[in-house]
């Protein structure tokens with residue numbers, strides 16, 4: 001069995017439940033506007049948001065363009081007279097406080113951190129990500145946190161990973177595994193730099209033949225079987 005010592009975890013929707021935070025923030029803000037947030041509106045928002053993030057990952061737009069466009073575009077599509085930029089500001093305020101956790105993620109991180117070096121690799125804004133991770137008590141579990149905003153790049157860009165690898169002491173790509181929920185950023189990024197990848201796919205999203213992960217899991221505790229089992233036992237057993 002291959003031994004992975006360096007575990008690089010994506011944060012949003014891998015460790016922190018960003019979807020839950022997003023959902024409660026959107027519900028609250030739509031309610032404030034007197035609009036019922038239907039599944040259809042949610043889908044429309046998700047489509048707009050996702051296509052902007054993907055354009056960002058392909059380096060076609062800058063990060064700020066995501067935040068200045070997504071709600072103006074949504075309210076234009078819906079034909080609602082709501083100021084999209086003010087809405088975005090209030091939305092960001094609520095997201096920055098979001099510390100909902102993916103079921104069981106804290107336990108898995110605590111256990112793995114006993115015998116592995118755990119790092120956070122996350123696309124997003126530095127202040128926001130640190131704030132959310134701190135409020136979820138995650139900071140002590142990570143040896144270091146790499147937020148895309150601080151690197152000048154983002155996943156899946158090679159430049160992002162170069163930045164990360166330079167800053168991990170005694171780094172070895174052969175002993176590394178990236179774990180994340182996004183095929184287009186986490187898995188594609190890992191594959192691009194020649195690192196093994198683990199796709200966290202709790203909702204059984206369809207696979208993409210052109211971005212094949214090394215492993216696929218539905219629950220984070222399946223990682224115990226992927227990283228060396230031997231490592232989870234006390235060292236003096238051997």
Ligand SMILES: [Mg+2]
Pocket residue numbers: 010011012013014180181182
């Ligand atoms: Mg993610």
